[in-house]
Amino acid sequence: xxxxxxxxxxxxxxxxxxxxPELRKNKELxxxxxxxxxxxxxATISALAVLGLxxxxxxxxxxxxxxxxxAEGSLKDKTLTFASFGGIFQDGQIAALKxxxxxxxxxxxxxxxxxxxxxxxxVESKNVTWDVxxxxxxxxxxxxxxxxxxxxxxxxxxxxxxxxxxxxxxxPAMNYGVVLxxxxxxxxxxxxxxxVDFFDTEKFPGVRGIDGSGDFTGGLLEQAFRATGGDPKxxxxxxxxxxxxxxxxxxxxxxxxxxxxxSQQLAESGxxxxxxMWTGRAMTAVKNGAKYTPAxxxxxxxxxxxxxxxxxxxxxxxxxxxxxYLGKSAQEILTKETSYTPINSEAKPVVDDSVAAFLTNxxxxxxxxxxxxxxxWVENFKDASEQWAAMMxxx
Amino acid sequence: MxxxxxxxxxxxxxxxxxxxxxxxxxxxxxxxxxxxYPLATIVLRSFAEPQWGLQNYSWFFSTPVNLIVLQRTxxxxxxxxxxxxxxxxxxxxxxxxxxPKVRLLLTLCVLIPFWVSGVxxxxxxxxxxxxxxxxxxxxxxxxxxxxxxxxxQTGVIIGxxxxxxxxxxxxxxxVMKGIDLRxxxxxxxxxxxxxxxxxxxxxxxxxxxxxxxxxxxxxxALGFYITPxxxxxxxxxxxxxxxxxxxxxxxxxxxxxxxxxVLLVATFxxxxxxxPLMRQKHKQGAx
Numbered sequence: 001x002x003x004x005x006x007x008x009x010x011x012x013x014x015x016x017x018x019x020x021p022e023l024r025k026n027k028e029l030x031x032x033x034x035x036x037x038x039x040x041x042x043a044t045i046s047a048l049a050v051l052g053l054x055x056x057x058x059x060x061x062x063x064x065x066x067x068x069x070x071a072e073g074s075l076k077d078k079t080l081t082f083a084s085f086g087g088i089f090q091d092g093q094i095a096a097l098k099x100x101x102x103x104x105x106x107x108x109x110x111x112x113x114x115x116x117x118x119x120x121x122x123v124e125s126k127n128v129t130w131d132v133x134x135x136x137x138x139x140x141x142x143x144x145x146x147x148x149x150x151x152x153x154x155x156x157x158x159x160x161x162x163x164x165x166x167x168x169x170x171x172p173a174m175n176y177g178v179v180l181x182x183x184x185x186x187x188x189x190x191x192x193x194x195x196v197d198f199f200d201t202e203k204f205p206g207v208r209g210i211d212g213s214g215d216f217t218g219g220l221l222e223q224a225f226r227a228t229g230g231d232p233k234x235x236x237x238x239x240x241x242x243x244x245x246x247x248x249x250x251x252x253x254x255x256x257x258x259x260x261x262x263s264q265q266l267a268e269s270g271x272x273x274x275x276x277m278w279t280g281r282a283m284t285a286v287k288n289g290a291k292y293t294p295a296x297x298x299x300x301x302x303x304x305x306x307x308x309x310x311x312x313x314x315x316x317x318x319x320x321x322x323x324x325y326l327g328k329s330a331q332e333i334l335t336k337e338t339s340y341t342p343i344n345s346e347a348k349p350v351v352d353d354s355v356a357a358f359l360t361n362x363x364x365x366x367x368x369x370x371x372x373x374x375x376x377w378v379e380n381f382k383d384a385s386e387q388w389a390a391m392m393x394x395x
Numbered sequence: 396m397x398x399x400x401x402x403x404x405x406x407x408x409x410x411x412x413x414x415x416x417x418x419x420x421x422x423x424x425x426x427x428x429x430x431x432y433p434l435a436t437i438v439l440r441s442f443a444e445p446q447w448g449l450q451n452y453s454w455f456f457s458t459p460v461n462l463i464v465l466q467r468t469x470x471x472x473x474x475x476x477x478x479x480x481x482x483x484x485x486x487x488x489x490x491x492x493x494x495p496k497v498r499l500l501l502t503l504c505v506l507i508p509f510w511v512s513g514v515x516x517x518x519x520x521x522x523x524x525x526x527x528x529x530x531x532x533x534x535x536x537x538x539x540x541x542x543x544x545x546x547x548q549t550g551v552i553i554g555x556x557x558x559x560x561x562x563x564x565x566x567x568x569x570v571m572k573g574i575d576l577r578x579x580x581x582x583x584x585x586x587x588x589x590x591x592x593x594x595x596x597x598x599x600x601x602x603x604x605x606x607x608x609x610x611x612x613x614x615x616a617l618g619f620y621i622t623p624x625x626x627x628x629x630x631x632x633x634x635x636x637x638x639x640x641x642x643x644x645x646x647x648x649x650x651x652x653x654x655x656x657v658l659l660v661a662t663f664x665x666x667x668x669x670x671p672l673m674r675q676k677h678k679q680g681a682x
Contacts (some may be wrong), residue, residue: 120646394629
């Protein structure tokens with residue numbers, strides 16, 4: 001037994017690199033060579049067995065995952081399918097995952113666009129082809145445990161993610177804002193300052209443009225409720241109708257844009273006087289010469305979410321992808337490619353001023369941001385979604 | 396049509412039906428596989444989810460917005476059909492009246508937009524129709540007030556009519572090119588003015604084309620999604636958008652299925668009502 005223990009210690013020492021990512025590079029080969037050199041297959045096997053036991057009992061508890069770390073060759077001959085929303089965003093995500101692909105040896109397939117109905121169809125038919133899915137804000141909360149599996153946070157390093165953005169079933173995929181953009185030529189010396197002004201059509205006449213691309217935006221409804229004199233923090237189920245009516249009361253010429261591109265086009269052509277816009281699109285519109293500027297007060301914090309569907313083929317590999325995605329350099333690449341805000345607080349992407357102006361991770365922006373009450377909207381998702389859809393259908 | 400020749404006609408057609416049916420087999424197999432099976436699933440789910448029963452249908456008919464949108468879907472489709480007839484009829488006639496070279500040009504005018512993706516065409520309409528768009532700029536440059544076209548039902552109808560125009564022009568042309576123009580000449584020689592000759596001779600003969608085109612356009616229009624979504628506002632939302640919301644965002648496959656079934660059944664009823672009328676007119680026209 002003492003012999004075994006000493007061999008085990010030797011083995012642990014030699015192989016620590018495998019389990020400690022910062023030492024990992026090029027140490028693996030050496031490690032396996034050591035065990036072969038020992039020549040004592042039995043001892044090696046027993047050592048491995050004990051090692052396995054030790055890992056599960058917590059002897060290696062200090063070996064926490066590190067965001068961005070990838071075990072060399074760990075996913076050789078495996079295939080992962082990553083589903084997202086397409087466009088430059090997904091291209092940027094794939095670029096951010098290049099290091100993960102190169103190191104782990106995984107074959108990464110890109111699919112999409114994400115639709116929760118497709119996830120449901122895959123889960124129900126027990127044929128899940130998406131290994132990691134980038135979704136909008138609410139789905140991982142609404143379908144946690146049913147369509148999306150609870151994440152194993154011993155395999156994902158969440159320590160660098162901004163606070164309050166990790167849920168049982170998701171980590172953020174990026175950060176961006178929904179921001180109030182206004183036409184500087186129209187409002188000149190008396191610009192709107194926040195969403196309450198946005199909803200005040202008497203003091204601030206003009207055409208409004210609102211995100212009608214899909215589901216309701218909880219943050220906007222909370223701000224609409226605030227504009228009726230209510231307290232968004234104390235919103236009840238009955239107040240949803242009040243908030244939606246406030247949006248409806250903006251009037252018949254309100255534009256509900258269907259795509260990000262449309263919102264950008266509305267700004268560039270000057271069709272709307274005040275626009276609710278995604279920061280990425282707002283940035284591009286301003287870059288293209290739109291005479292619009294943001295009112296940052298209470299900009300709505302939004303993130304896409306990374307999830308793993310229930311019944312995914314290889315959850316360990318899916319977790320490894322997510323952990324790599326959250327790394328510093330991956331996030332820097334993502335921001336450079338997409339202009340969205342990184343979700344690793346250590347990431348220092350080099351971007352030009354026009355992009356930097358719309359990043360939301362500066363202390364000033366963090367102070368101005370407004371976080372919607374996710375719990376409330378998840379509880380009342382069906383009601384709110386139906387009422388919003390009815391309003392959008394002109395009912 | 397006399398009462399006596401109908402049964403004999405029917406008997407003759409049933410004797411002849413088996414051979415041609417074999418020819419239709421490949422298409423039938425494909426239709427059953429890619430339309431029949433999914434359709435059956437949709438119908439089944441509309442009754443089976445979340446529990447067995449009629450809950451999805453009672454929900455549909457007790458929710459005011461569904462009924463408003465259903466009615467609107469039929470109204471918009473009817474308008475699109477009318478606009479298509481008005482635009483396509485003279486165009487198809489012109490195609491029969493001109494020489495082969497010009498006819499080729501006119502055919503290309505119909506078909507080239509048909510080969511362009513619907514999304515691209517719809518986005519082009521956005522550029523044309525928007526408040527600061529081409530049409531409004533032209534109106535303003537001649538001193539007229541701009542009109543709101545985008546995000547209105549008018550805008551949606553214009554955009555959909557353009558997308559669907561080939562489906563009206565082609566059936567019309569194929570019927571019109573078979574009309575013997577000497578019949579019109581005969582009418583003229585017997586004293587009918589050009590207007591009368593057109594309405595009593597040419598128009599009735601071309602009606603089968605009008606009906607065929609109208610049915611295709613109307614049915615296609617009922618299921619439109621992208622064009623009303625991009626050119627329309629809340630007051631021009633069509634049923635497909637509501638189906639999309641139920642299925643993709645609320646995961647209510649049963650409700651979405653029920654909406655589809657209601658639309659399908661309503662279409663069948665409408666066609667069944669219009670069918671005898673058309674057949675009647677058709678026969679009159681053929682005489």
